Amino acid sequence: MTGGPTPLRLALALLGLFPAAAMAADLPSSDPPPGASACSGCHAPAASDGGMAPLDGRPAEDIVASMRGFRSGTLEATVMDRIAKGFTDEETRAIADWYAARGGRDAAAKP
Numbered sequence: 001m002t003g004g005p006t007p008l009r010l011a012l013a014l015l016g017l018f019p020a021a022a023m024a025a026d027l028p029s030s031d032p033p034p035g036a037s038a039c040s041g042c043h044a045p046a047a048s049d050g051g052m053a054p055l056d057g058r059p060a061e062d063i064v065a066s067m068r069g070f071r072s073g074t075l076e077a078t079v080m081d082r083i084a085k086g087f088t089d090e091e092t093r094a095i096a097d098w099y100a101a102r103g104g105r106d107a108a109a110k111p
């Protein structure tokens with residue numbers, strides 16, 4: 001026995017990596033996807049009374065449809081047209097899913 005990397009050690013090392021990845025995939029409302037935290041600068045959480053429409057709890061389809069509209073110009077915008085152009089469909093979808101999932105939790109917490 002020299003202490004080199006045996007198949008068993010490699011297997012244990014891999015086992016140590018994968019549970020964390022699997023757990024992260026199961027938690028849609030954990031860390032925001034890239035870009036999502038940029039939205040909350042203007043779009044306040046659902047609980048607040050800010051002027052901007054909150055994104056929390058909006059159906060993901062609504063957010064995706066609005067972002068497409070802003071990007072293509074079919075929806076009138078002051079800033080969202082430029083913002084929407086900065087995200088791919090995949091990124092928009094990830095952001096929309098994340099906000100939709102957050103809303104479920106926030107809505108459940110309301111009195």
Ligand code: HEC
Nearest residue numbers: 035038039041042053063066067077078079080081083095
């Ligand atoms: C600089 C401030 C700002 C940021 C950042 C911002 N928004 Fe907006 N958002 C607005 C404004 C203002 C409107 C109203 C339309 C307009 O004037 O452009 C709007 C409208 C929207 C709407 C339509 C709301 C409705 O009631 O139909 C959606 C959906 C939306 N934003 C999603 C997002 C997403 C997703 C992000 C992050 C990727 C984001 N916004 C980032 C300012 C912002």
